[in-house]
Amino acid sequence: MTATVHTFPGKTTPSLDAMVQLVAADLNQVNAVILARMQSEVALIPELAGHLIAGGGKRMRPMLTLACARLLDYGGARHHKLAAAVEFIHTATLLHDDVVDGSGLRRGRRTANIIWGNPASVLVGDFLFSRAFELMVEDGSLKVLRILSRASNVIAEGEVNQLTAQRRIETSEDQYLDIIGAKTAALFAAACRIAAVVAEREDATEEALDAYGRNLGIAFQLVDDAIDYASDGATMGKDAGDDFRDGKVTLPVILAHARGDAAERTFWRDAMEGRRTSDADLAHATRLLETRGAMADTLDRARHYGQRAVDALGPFPAGKAKAALVEAVEFAIARAY
Template sequence: MTGNVHPLPRKAAPSLQPLMALVADGMNSVNAVILDRMQSRIPLIPALAGHLIAGGGKRMRPMLTLASASLLGYGGSRHYKLAATVEFIHTATLLHDDVVDGSDMRRGKKTANIVYGNPATVLVGDFLFSRSFELMVEDGSLKVLRILSNASAVIAEGEVDQLVAQRQIETSEERYLAIINAKTAALFAAACRIAAVVAERSDEDEMALDAYGRNLGIAFQLADDAIDYDSDASEMGKDQGDDFREGKMTLPVILAYARGTEDERAFWRAAIAGDRNSDQDLAHAVALIRRHDAVNATRERARHYAARAIDAIARFPDGAAKAAMTEAAEFAVARRF
């Protein structure tokens, strides 16, 4: 058979653009709430909070609140303040995390704790948590208050659990998944679930959105873990190997350690204990992770959770919101930053 052969068009890489376009107008309202509620008579508070809030983050969690509301056909305005609440909770945890981790870079710029110091950063994180609870109370729904306050407590538990597991080489994959379910996925789940509450939908719809957010959050964090051993700092906006130097037992390390020889395990024990953290040691760690295909295995697990997220919203009608949320799950795994 002869004639011209036309290759099939390649599917474009997954993007957040459909999600961002879907919620663009609503995010203007959310950002107005954020700007208003981060103000204080103490100038240091909005200056420090704005350093991170205006720092170029994806705003993934509040966007998911708005997208979930769109998926349900909600036509009110309560979700704007609640999406701002979700972003304040997230920002507060980031401020506290950077102090705990001693981080000096986030989103390509110096962290607030480096610019303003640890005490001010912790206290402004507390301020943003307090603002988030003010917004929850203003909404007036005890159910919304219960969901978001529970998520805040679970996040704190997850962070403490991660701290306890730090430099513990025998941390299992199961325990690690439990940690990220708490410290990352809980807020994704709550951000989506509250949309069903304000839209007065069924418990089944509520829990479907909870499942979407939870699985998306796990996929998102697993992709982060892979990126830390698979990208350079210019892509990530932070120093490559932060997790390695902090002795964090993320999934690529857990898998490489489990699959390694005894000599390799001895290296990992020393590295995670903090005795092998030079640039050469990081390069060796990356080589071991590649040797055992641990980054690809981590991304494969992330794809599994992204697929579960997509399955969770199958019950809802097709349309722009569902398509955007589906692509957001695909993006969470495919991204390089």
Template sequence: MTATIHRIGRDTPPSLDPLMTLVAQDMNSVNAVILDRMQSRIPLIPELAGHLIAGGGKRMRPMLTLACGRLLEYSGVRHHKLAAAVEFIHTATLLHDDVVDGSGMRRGRKTANIIWGNSASVLVGDFLFSRSFELMVEDGSLKVLKILSHASAVIAEGEVNQLTAQRRIDTDEEQYLDIIGAKTAALFAAACRIAAVVAERSEAQELALDAYGRNLGIAFQLVDDAIDYASDGATMGKDVGDDFRDGKVTLPVILAYARGNDEERRFWKDAIAGHRTSDEDLAHANTLIAQRGAIADTLDRARHYGQRAIDALGPFANGAAKDALVEAVEFAIARAY
């Protein structure tokens, strides 16, 4: 993959720097809330939570809450606690996901479940979920509480849906999109939408920001799933071939299986069932995926959803905030190149 995705007229690859610069001051306040609320009289809780929270993540979801507030010219501070709640929801789901998946690496570091064990990871994830709901309640808006609590339920549904689809080669693109729309895009959408609620904007603007976040989230996950078959551990920050060995049926596999001949389909059935998981099998899977154009088409779909995210910003005024949100979409897609 050698192409570069960026806006017409841009001479440099897209970056998150404009988004990070835009919200830097607000993020200082959010980080202070995160640091304060992850504390506990039980030392293991801040120790384990801090391992993941301080583990190099870009905190894209809370930054989106803050940037959408800037887009709407919101001048208050309510979104600081809510952005922290969004990050706690995200961190809790990561802790739980790593236990479910048996993951050993995240963001280039050992996962919490490897260091402290599954039980501690699940329980600290529960603690962070609880902290997120405390922050929502403190905000006092039933509408915000409804949006974020619903997103939390949808994320859990998506994870269960993914679990039921695991090692099932008959998983189709519709179910796959349903899974990633729930487990990834729902929190992106909620993170953006709550900014319109605290800024007391119209429902039309709420829905526009929801659409921006949702489509960005789908594009983000599509790129992640492509990278799993077209990158290395240093780039991904996790173990190479995790999805393959875990029997996760992502879009590159769905497309390669659908386009494969009888011999290729037999390989995919055996691999997804867990019978072909060696390094040589992974290399063969990568070859088949490349030969069938599955990575290129997965990224084409990511660009499609990315464009839908950008289009959703159409009703909003031009300026630094809108430019940063557009470039965040471009960055999410360009990670694959």
């Protein structure tokens, strides 16, 4: 019997504490690699990179690499550099995303592009990507290199796909799922999968961990897209309503638009095309998402993908590592409450 995702209001709030405790010693090693490899004789590079890397991020993706390695009883140290590479890829994409989106807040702090400007943010993002690839090459596994380089490529494709879909209210649910599967879930999947490679496990184990990470990543992004409309800057660590004002056609919007009457569909088109972006418009959008059931159904879908992630862990034995990985799914979904 597989575990089940239980994430309902009123229950004990899940957290990443179990995972943090599970991988604490390994994470110290990863953080040492990150600190060493973000150094440069060009002072702006560690200054800017450190602003984001030390900015309160949960290190969820590298912790997934470490926790999956623990699940497989891997006793080596290769995963330390590879988990650092995963974090560098993630940080590089955040730097680039904030430039593309013109974001002002990240994890409750001013974004690097606001402090140092867009050119510096893009170039330091490039530096971190190159550092990630150096770490992959040092590991020496072509399979690891193939998995992480492919993920980097897919993330870039997802970001471009999202850019082309921006302000296009006719974006389909399938295209939306393609976008988040690429821009978010691909790195979650790769972070988990490489643990099976370094532990020298069979393809079936790789596939199971890939499925766990991919479905967790989709659930994570679905929740993010829902709480953009239902949270605030203190909770989200970014400006509330950013997606709305940027014209990002996320699943809540797709569902509300499809279910709306003619006046509502006109509102959504105007909003996504940048003609309705005031605080009052955002409040109206949030009401429509609730009345049309778009928020509830988006979170239902998140729970569905979360359950798929948990089910992917079915073949693995019970223990602290598996429990921590299950709770990570519960944490990803419980952020909505």
